[in-house]
Amino acid sequence: MYGDKMEKIRFQICEKELTLYPAQGENRPLIVFNTVMGDGEELAQALRAMDAPDCNLLVVGKLQWYHDMTPWSCPPLSKRGPAATGGADAYLETLASEIVPAARKKIRGSAPYVGIAGYSLAGLFALYAMYRCDCFARVTSMSGSEAAADKAGSVTVNTTMCALELDDAGKITAVSFDIAQNKIGFDAAGALTSELTGEHPTKKELGDAYGMKGATSIGKEWYEQAEALEAWCIGKTVEEVVSMPTYDKGDGHHTQVPDDVDLKSGCTIDVGNFLQALQKAADNAK
Numbered sequence: 001m002y003g004d005k006m007e008k009i010r011f012q013i014c015e016k017e018l019t020l021y022p023a024q025g026e027n028r029p030l031i032v033f034n035t036v037m038g039d040g041e042e043l044a045q046a047l048r049a050m051d052a053p054d055c056n057l058l059v060v061g062k063l064q065w066y067h068d069m070t071p072w073s074c075p076p077l078s079k080r081g082p083a084a085t086g087g088a089d090a091y092l093e094t095l096a097s098e099i100v101p102a103a104r105k106k107i108r109g110s111a112p113y114v115g116i117a118g119y120s121l122a123g124l125f126a127l128y129a130m131y132r133c134d135c136f137a138r139v140t141s142m143s144g145s146e147a148a149a150d151k152a153g154s155v156t157v158n159t160t161m162c163a164l165e166l167d168d169a170g171k172i173t174a175v176s177f178d179i180a181q182n183k184i185g186f187d188a189a190g191a192l193t194s195e196l197t198g199e200h201p202t203k204k205e206l207g208d209a210y211g212m213k214g215a216t217s218i219g220k221e222w223y224e225q226a227e228a229l230e231a232w233c234i235g236k237t238v239e240e241v242v243s244m245p246t247y248d249k250g251d252g253h254h255t256q257v258p259d260d261v262d263l264k265s266g267c268t269i270d271v272g273n274f275l276q277a278l279q280k281a282a283d284n285a286k
Contacts, residue, residue, distance in 0.1 A: 006044050009106055014094050017062040018103070023054045026109030029138070030056045032100065034122040036065050050200070055115075056107045060099065063091075069121035071128045088128055096135040113137035113284060130276075137280055161202075162277035164238075166285065172241070175233050177226050177274045178204045218268055228266030229258070229274065238282040242275045 009020040019039040023029075033040055040059030047057065063069065068091035070084035100114055115138030118126045123141035130139045140159050158181050165174035180202045203210055204223045212222045220228070233241050245259040256272035258264045 006041055006048075008039070008041070008044075010039075011102070011106075013099050013102060015062065016060055016094075016099065018099065019059045019061065020103055020106055021057040021059070022107055023056045025054050027112060028054050028056055028107070028109070030058060030100070030103060030107060030111040030114045031138075032058050032060065032095070032103075032114065032116045032136075034060045034063060034069065034116075034118045034125060036063070036120070036122070037061070056103070056111060058099075058103045060095070065121060067091075069118075069125045071124070088125055089132065092125075092129055092132055095129075096133050100135060115139065118142065137284055158273075160273040160277045162274065162281045164278065164281040164285065166238075166282070170237050171235055172233050172238065175230050175278070177230060177277070178202045179273075216268055218265065220266065222269065225267040225269050228263065229271060232260070232263045232267070233278075238278060242279050244271075244275075246271065 006021055009022065011018050011020075017039070019041075021040070021044040033043065035043075039061060040057065043059070044057050047055075064087065066082045067085045067087035069088060070086050071088040072084070073086040074084040076083050104111055104114075114136055116126045116129055116136045117140035118124075119142035126136075126139050127141045129136055142158075158179060161176075161178045161180065163174075163176045164172065167173050180200065182200050204226060207223055208221055210222045212225075213219055216225075218225075244263070246256040247259045248255045249257055254268075254270045256270055256275070258267050258271055
């Protein structure tokens with residue numbers, strides 16, 4: 001139940017405050033969450049209340065936020081804001097070589113994979129980590145408005161999913177793509193304001209209710225375009241799919257749109273995250 005006291009294991013590495021919320025079962029994934037403040041107990045409770053898949057949640061605190069989370073140096077974006085000092089590589093080395101191995105020893109059983117999630121600068125760090133090391137098999141980057149002293153805020157979570165089946169020759173015999181897109185609100189004090197126990201349908205589950213058909217040049221809903229991509233993948237190798245020709249629409253959002261003559265008439269959504277998820281699924285299957 002939301003609000004119940006959570007089991008937690010506290011430890012320190014390289015001056016970072018680490019709080020592990022063990023999974024209820026054995027051999028569950030380990031998810032790393034970098035936080036600007038607190039020990040993440042509200043997040044752990046929210047995941048439990050939402051009946052999220054059982055996992056080991058490792059919350060990393062006492063971070064030098066504008067150093068550890070930033071890949072490069074950058075002057076302040078506002079008069080009162082701090083400068084970014086580009087310490088992400090050093091922190092990532094500590095996270096991958098010391099923190100994650102230590103957390104693995106404290107969980108029940110063995111984690112089948114390690115994921116990383118974060119919002120704001122920690123979301124940027126999660127994406128950066130995906131390209132800089134092979135420690136993380138799942139990545140979730142959340143970008144939301146910041147709550148100020150006089151206003152509430154929100155975080156939108158996009159999680160890309162891929163289920164994959166390969167034959168002995170390495171060709172795709174079945175594949176499914178989907179995206180869970182959920183928005184969580186919080187007040188100026190940081191307390192959650194969203195209802196967490198209701199249903200949260202994925203884009204594919206929303207079907208025609210997603211409402212993309214009228215906004216696309218090919219007149220197809222999101223799930224129809226995802227199905228077109230899935231059908232196109234059948235019989236191809238993962239390498240053939242991830243190397244498909246794509247183009248950038250130039251709007252800052254659609255940077256990998258299919259440019260294959262047989263696919264682009266049925267799919268005009270950005271497929272970049274799908275291709276990454278497909279490669280991750282294939283790597284995990286080996």
